[in-house]
Amino acid sequence: MRIYLDYNATTPPAAAVIEAVAATLRDEFGNPSSVHSFGQRAKAALDRARGETAALIDADPAEIVFTSGGSEANNLAIRGVFEARLSSGRNQLVTTGIEHEAVLSTVRALEARGADVVVIPATARGVVDASAVADAISDKTALVSIMLANNEIGTVQPVSEIAAACKTRGALLHTDAVQAAGKIPFSVKTLGADLVSISAHKFYGPKGAGALWIRRGVRLTAHTTGGRQERNRRSGTENLPALVGMGVAAALAKADLAASAASVSHLRDRLEAGILSGVPRTVVNGEGAPRVPNTTNISFEGIEAESLLIALDLEGVAVSTGSACSSGSLEPSHVLRAMGLPNNRARNSLRFSLGASTTQAEVDFVVGVLPGLVSKLRRLGRTVEAVR
């Protein structure tokens, strides 16, 4: 049995998505920018995808810029706004310690080029204190970037509360909603953000497709220049098959959102309760905070999470720790450390993220297999501890 509990890393594309991608590759090879009939058909397909993608976050399709995914959307938002506002003397970027690397690495890169970067830590519950962010915002702030839902522990961040402080100071607000889109409902009309990043493969769409929603009137400097596609914000011939796939996935996600959230949260709670009662010395990270319905992050005291991950994989169960680094090796989670948790607890933690295909039988299998694996690894932990 192969059990996939790593939906926050990526999701299996829905059958309708696979069909739409294949059909587009086969039947709609035209370049959306071409004048002729092939181009016109491709453009129509692109517009449809734009409408469907916009609808998922209640946006105006004209405010959607297609990208190659969440990382590019985050880069475009942060670099684009920073550069566009630099001439007005706003050189400060405010973000949080629990952001995805696509945000943290980008602000660090801009810091090396003169940005004044402020990184706000999270509380022990894994939620950023909105007032701490508000206090950091000044007349120099170009952009505040705070994620809507955290990828590792699933906590939902107080984006709307921060929006007011941004508005007062004239700072723009970007939110990385990659882990929120398709999991929790939100509308860009009420969220309060000015820019929102999403990524198709996190909601059963294909990889290589994402979007940045940019509120009308927000100025942003393009970083990929060329044929002026995407209203001159992101040049390059559009990845039409993947974008069509994203549109289909967005439509499915929007239609299913309430029902799928209810069923997946039921399974997540069952898994969490089963682990907490079946495995001694376990604790849920982010417990008590508002969380997306599919994610639980659990510390197993005295265990190297990477060993438990491997042991689980050898049993056919795929989970993850923090974000994997380029080599595929495992780092102590920067998110858990930004929450003020000690290094060893960060090394003890596993993320289980559930999804549309997760069944109760799978959850029960994991709950059944974990106690034995954990007690075996705990017995063997002595040498590792001795070395430390």
Place this chain on the structure above:
Amino acid sequence: MRVVVAMSGGVDSSVAAALVADAGHEVVGLSMQLYDQRASPETFGSCCSLDDLQDARRVAAAIGFPHYILNLEQEFRQTVVDNFVSEYAAGRTPIPCVHCNADLKFSTLVDRASGFEAGAVATGHYARVTYDEETRRYRLWRSVDRDKDQTYFLFSLTQEQLAHALFPVGHLRKAEVRDVARRLGLTVADKPDSHEICFIPDGDAAGFVDRRLGDEDRTGEIVDSAGKVVGRHRGIHRLTVGQRKGLGLATGTPMYVLKLEPAESRVVVGTRDELGGRSLTARDVNWISGTAPDGPRRLTARIRHRHTDAPARVSPQDNHEASVEFDDPQMAITPGQAVVFYDGEEVVGGGWIA
């Protein structure tokens, strides 16, 4: 049986994995990430670098077994790198590979492996292990390919570690190993061997130790064996016993480092004749059988990886020490290096030159 294979990304451990899989075992590949790969991707050497880890993964995919990368940066720093620096600072010439084998591959990795219910850990070392039914002991032997033999780096393995160790390439010659890799279409078949210390790819051990130790003045006197000052040095960690180059001495006859005296930060030099030594004391001696011999034994002893073991009388002492008397003088007996004892092809034990 489930077997964990420690994979460096080189041809030897790749073929080891292939042979274990071919023998019908369930292979789980493990590689160790020993550095923060992101910090300075260009500075990595020939073992366990990011590219090597990807090579290991490709081999696993080609043969068809799972492969995982363990982050052992912290363990590596504490058990290998820190020791390397402090040994140099103390006037000794360390061999980090022995610690990496004993304290990471055959300790941490074996521990992790048993957590995955693996019955054995295989590596790509050139060495052989057998089990003696009569004495109920594991025995360690040189590899068939004498030129590639790596038992010098494995002398500290315990019976417990040997019980779980497999060295699948130990009965092959290097050329045969490459043939197997080629026949299996492994991309690493013609990958060059690694020689330098993996965390010092530029070979500048002194510079590495300098950076770790900081800026403080470590210069001192160079004296000859009569005690006469003949020059100054830039730090004893830059020197090793037997070294001739880099002393900056303008004497007529070539002078060699005879001895490093860390307490006085002094270096004693002498002629090539003075470099020969007949005896040494080994500390932290490990006897492969698990018990020291009852009395002195006629064995051969090897004092460097690239040293032909020489006949000697090895006498076990208290406190895990042994005294070694060579039949003939040996050049540059170097504190910090290992001395490994052989009885013909068999490894009897070894220790650290005091």
